[in-house]
Amino acid sequence: MIEVDGVGRSFTVGRRRARRTVHAVRDLSFTIEAGEFVGCLGPNGAGKSTTIKMLTGILAPTSGRLRVAGFDPTRRRTALARRIGVVFGQRTTLWWDLPLRDSFQLIRHLYNVDQKVFRARLGALTDLLGLDEFMGTPVRQLSLGQRVRGDITAALLHDPAVLVLDEPTIGLDVVSKVALRDFLRALNAERGTTVLLTTHDLGDVEKLCRRVMLIDHGSLAFDGTLDDLRATVPDERSIEDVVARLYTEGAAPSPPS
Numbered sequence: 492m493i494e495v496d497g498v499g500r501s502f503t504v505g506r507r508r509a510r511r512t513v514h515a516v517r518d519l520s521f522t523i524e525a526g527e528f529v530g531c532l533g534p535n536g537a538g539k540s541t542t543i544k545m546l547t548g549i550l551a552p553t554s555g556r557l558r559v560a561g562f563d564p565t566r567r568r569t570a571l572a573r574r575i576g577v578v579f580g581q582r583t584t585l586w587w588d589l590p591l592r593d594s595f596q597l598i599r600h601l602y603n604v605d606q607k608v609f610r611a612r613l614g615a616l617t618d619l620l621g622l623d624e625f626m627g628t629p630v631r632q633l634s635l636g637q638r639v640r641g642d643i644t645a646a647l648l649h650d651p652a653v654l655v656l657d658e659p660t661i662g663l664d665v666v667s668k669v670a671l672r673d674f675l676r677a678l679n680a681e682r683g684t685t686v687l688l689t690t691h692d693l694g695d696v697e698k699l700c701r702r703v704m705l706i707d708h709g710s711l712a713f714d715g716t717l718d719d720l721r722a723t724v725p726d727e728r729s730i731e732d733v734v735a736r737l738y739t740e741g742a743a744p745s746p747p748s
């Protein structure tokens with residue numbers, strides 16, 4: 492479902508003599524099979540969001556090759572849009588001044604979803620995510636957690652084969668977080684939707700992801716199961732301690748798979 496082959500992305504920042512190149516992602520390679528649920532960890536600035544932007548066609552890579560659902564994301568962005576759902580926890584893709592209900596209708600038109608199918612899907616999603624009472628509220632008046640739930644609903648209205656989430660649990664209260672995790676787990680198990688998420692909440696990874704990738708300085712520092720990850724620093728007790736150690740000291744090479 493996702494193929495990343497030797498991908499790099501750099502940015503030129505600063506002006507004149509202060510100009511320099513930031514290598515946000517360098518020589519990144521991994522594949523994700525259909526139906527997998529993968530969590531992506533990494534310290535701030537590691538290159539996670541940049542990777543997700545390349546996977547969704549928002550940013551072009553400066554080197555290497557990507558395929559998502561068989562498409563080159565930057566060249567076939569429209570075709571890919573029908574197969575992929577994307578949520579940026581930090582930023583909404585909804586219309587700021589529109590009630591949620593109208594945003595969802597617009598999305599129905601954009602993706603040309605059959606009215607009946609749309610109604611059933613929206614009904615199910617709003618029930619599961621507890622959005623019913625906010626359908627008439629403009630997005631700008633929603634709390635962070637309510638807005639994220641709106642964004643997740645919006646990303647799933649066209650029933651994508653792959654769902655990419657950049658910090659979806661940011662700012663969610665405990666109850667919403669648990670509900671969202673249950674929801675994502677069921678989506679993956681029952682519909683077979685491929686899920687890739689980034690998070691700073693290790694609970695997300697522990698509760699959801701069979702596979703964990705750790706990105707550090709733009710490269711893949713670890714790719715394996717959570718148990719494998721724990722085993723890289725055997726004397727640490729909690730997963731938080733293990734990950735903190737890997738962030739500060741650098742990850743050991745991934746075990747052979």
Ligand SMILES: Nc1ncnc2c1ncn2[C@@H]1O[C@H](COP(=O)(O)OP(=O)(O)OP(=O)(O)O)[C@@H](O)[C@H]1O
Nearest residue numbers: 502504513515533534535536537538539540541542
């Ligand atoms: N548009 C841009 N122009 C210049 N530099 C950028 C741009 N986008 C990202 N970067 C730089 O690329 C690096 C990776 O950023 P990225 O947003 O991918 O990190 P991240 O892993 O998502 O971090 P966080 O956990 O804080 O969200 C950082 O050094 C960042 O400053």
Ligand SMILES: [Mg+2]
Nearest residue numbers: 539540541657
């Ligand atoms: Mg980020």
